[in-house]
Amino acid sequence: MSDIVLSASDLTKRYGSFTAVDGISFEVREGECFGFLGPNGAGKTTTMRMITNHVPVTEGSLTVLGMEVMANAREVKSRIGVVPQDNNLDTDLRVLENLLVYSRYHAIDRKAALERAGELLAFFQLAEHAQSPIDRLSGGMQRRLLIVRGLINEPELLILDEPTTGLDPQARHVIWQKLRALKSQGVTLVLTTHYMEEAERLCDRLVILDHGRILVEGSPKDLIEKHAGSDVVEIRLEEGESAGDCLKALGGQVPDGTVAECSADTLYLYAPDGGKILEQIRIESGRTFLRRRATLEDVFLRLTGRELRE
Amino acid sequence: MREPAGPIQPVTARATSRVIPDITRRAFAVWFRDAKVWATFYKASLIGDLGEPLLYLVAMGWGLGKLVGTVDGVPFIEFLAPGLVCSTAMYAATFECTFGAFTRMTRQKTYDARLATPLSLDEIVAGEVLWGGTKGFFSGSAMILVMALFGFAGSPLALLALPLAFLIGLLFACLSMIVTAKAPSYDFFSYYFTLGIAPMFLFSGVFFPLHTLPQWGRTLAWFLPLTHGVNVSRAIFTGTVDLGTAADLAWLLIFSAGAFLVSVRAIRKRLVM
Numbered sequence: 001m002s003d004i005v006l007s008a009s010d011l012t013k014r015y016g017s018f019t020a021v022d023g024i025s026f027e028v029r030e031g032e033c034f035g036f037l038g039p040n041g042a043g044k045t046t047t048m049r050m051i052t053n054h055v056p057v058t059e060g061s062l063t064v065l066g067m068e069v070m071a072n073a074r075e076v077k078s079r080i081g082v083v084p085q086d087n088n089l090d091t092d093l094r095v096l097e098n099l100l101v102y103s104r105y106h107a108i109d110r111k112a113a114l115e116r117a118g119e120l121l122a123f124f125q126l127a128e129h130a131q132s133p134i135d136r137l138s139g140g141m142q143r144r145l146l147i148v149r150g151l152i153n154e155p156e157l158l159i160l161d162e163p164t165t166g167l168d169p170q171a172r173h174v175i176w177q178k179l180r181a182l183k184s185q186g187v188t189l190v191l192t193t194h195y196m197e198e199a200e201r202l203c204d205r206l207v208i209l210d211h212g213r214i215l216v217e218g219s220p221k222d223l224i225e226k227h228a229g230s231d232v233v234e235i236r237l238e239e240g241e242s243a244g245d246c247l248k249a250l251g252g253q254v255p256d257g258t259v260a261e262c263s264a265d266t267l268y269l270y271a272p273d274g275g276k277i278l279e280q281i282r283i284e285s286g287r288t289f290l291r292r293r294a295t296l297e298d299v300f301l302r303l304t305g306r307e308l309r310e
Numbered sequence: 311m312r313e314p315a316g317p318i319q320p321v322t323a324r325a326t327s328r329v330i331p332d333i334t335r336r337a338f339a340v341w342f343r344d345a346k347v348w349a350t351f352y353k354a355s356l357i358g359d360l361g362e363p364l365l366y367l368v369a370m371g372w373g374l375g376k377l378v379g380t381v382d383g384v385p386f387i388e389f390l391a392p393g394l395v396c397s398t399a400m401y402a403a404t405f406e407c408t409f410g411a412f413t414r415m416t417r418q419k420t421y422d423a424r425l426a427t428p429l430s431l432d433e434i435v436a437g438e439v440l441w442g443g444t445k446g447f448f449s450g451s452a453m454i455l456v457m458a459l460f461g462f463a464g465s466p467l468a469l470l471a472l473p474l475a476f477l478i479g480l481l482f483a484c485l486s487m488i489v490t491a492k493a494p495s496y497d498f499f500s501y502y503f504t505l506g507i508a509p510m511f512l513f514s515g516v517f518f519p520l521h522t523l524p525q526w527g528r529t530l531a532w533f534l535p536l537t538h539g540v541n542v543s544r545a546i547f548t549g550t551v552d553l554g555t556a557a558d559l560a561w562l563l564i565f566s567a568g569a570f571l572v573s574v575r576a577i578r579k580r581l582v583m
Contacts, residue, residue, distance in 0.1 A: 052425075053425075054425055075428075077428045088419035088422050090343070092350070093347065102427065107336060153427075
């Protein structure tokens with residue numbers, strides 16, 4: 001058994017003439033957390049749904065745990081866990097019943113299922129809600145229960161499609177902490193997100209996806225260094241001022257190799273090659289500006305552009 | 311970007327192309343979920359199952375029966391009851407696999423959750439249809455119980471009507487799954503109920519013997535599945551089982567099997583994109 005848990009090559013999904021995923025290739029190694037980042041409609045969810053065999057692959061190969069997904073759907077799905085983007089908990093059943101019914105789908109016997117459900121509910125701080133109806137749970141608790149359900153078959157690989165979208169900061173932090181704990185127990189995690197912060201905190205490696213293609217691949221740190229440098233200065237342009245005017249006003253302070261980008265009312269200056277030179281820029285008083293560390297969001301926006309995706 | 315490991319094969323083995331459905335015993339896990347939810351509300355459900363046939367028997371059998379007198383040599387209420395066993399089974403299974411199944415498939419995303427497990431889509435359809443058949447069985451059994459209380463089901467042969475109720479339930483569950491697979495919204499079901507189920511209820515020999523119809527009417531009725539169910543049921547309760555009954559039974563079995571295969575394909579066509 002190689003240490004590649006998930007591998008895709010030239011993976012393509014077309015709906016009629018629309019190409020949702022356009023020949024992507026990637027490999028996920030055992031025990032890592034691998035992220036898919038991208039704006040809405042980039043093909044993240046379609047990719048996840050091909051991995052979970054909800055959606056047939058149009059072209060290319062997709063191998064999970066050494067097995068071609070479509071030819072071995074049953075075996076693959078018995079060894080992976082799925083946490084979907086849409087909440088599909090069974091609202092006709094209570095918390096524990098949800099897990100027991102789901103265990104039956106996995107052909108896990110009742111005694112083992114009860115034991116596993118008890119452990120997982122405790123680990124995800126849901127033990128006292130075992131007998132609650134689903135609609136009594138908060139959004140964060142429902143999301144945790146979705147993860148518990150995805151783990152009921154002790155999967156080697158857990159697929160999470162936007163695990164924290166729509167949650168408040170407290171609920172997100174609890175989920176992050178639990179996912180890190182799972183990773184340290186050896187579960188391989190694959191997740192999609194459009195929260196850069198989430199990707200930066202959780203992912204060992206990630207790809208940025210746009211229009212169904214992979215733009216870049218790497219660790220968050222490497223991607224930031226390579227595509228955004230270490231520091232960013234954001235300067236709010238004044239009424240009627242162009243980016244050029246603003247740069248001129250800064251005079252010779254902007255070092256060579258600095259990348260300047262303008263979006264609507266803001267000028268972004270990205271320091272070259274991890275340089276900290278931007279710290280020395282003196283900005284005339286009265287201007288609104290922000291000096292900060294570069295983040296994955298800078299990488300993301302530089303690569304995918306700033307126009308709205310709706 | 312990495313080079314692909316080998317030549318890329320286009321994927322041709324589409325899940326939708328399989329002729330023989332991919333079904334194992336896991337289908338019972340699907341049935342189990344539906345049964346478990348039903349068990350939570352079983353009291354309300356049983357009142358409906360028992361109450362409705364009782365109302366029909368009293369209103370139609372006694373009320374209308376006073377005016378009608380006898381049909382084919384038996385009091386109207388005794389003529390009517392075996393037909394109602396079949397029609398209640400039909401309605402129970404049809405409601406379950408139209409409104410019930412559609413809700414699970416769309417609004418509640420139950421199928422989506424099931425598809426993330428080792429269940430195949432074919433097993434989900436099989437489990438749902440099995441549950442629809444079970445609902446038909448419950449309703450038909452309730453009617454048989456009411457008949458026994460009225461004293462119309464004295465012969466032990468009446469027990470054969472129990473598996474018949476299940477079979478009729480299965481048949482209409484399969485038909486309903488086809489409708490559900492094609493339904494864009496709940497409104498679609500009112501067409502099915504008005505144009506399919508209501509005529510079935512009225513022209514399958516539940517309320518009057520089909521030999522009173524002209525030849526073309528009888529021919530049309532032969533194509534209605536419920537007609538064959540009513541024939542078998544009446545033969546069971548009047549103790550007149552013969553070769554014709556066997557032919558009706560064969561009709562029901564073949565039609566159910568065909569409807570099941572079509573329902574599996576229809577659901578695949580809707581959900582596998």
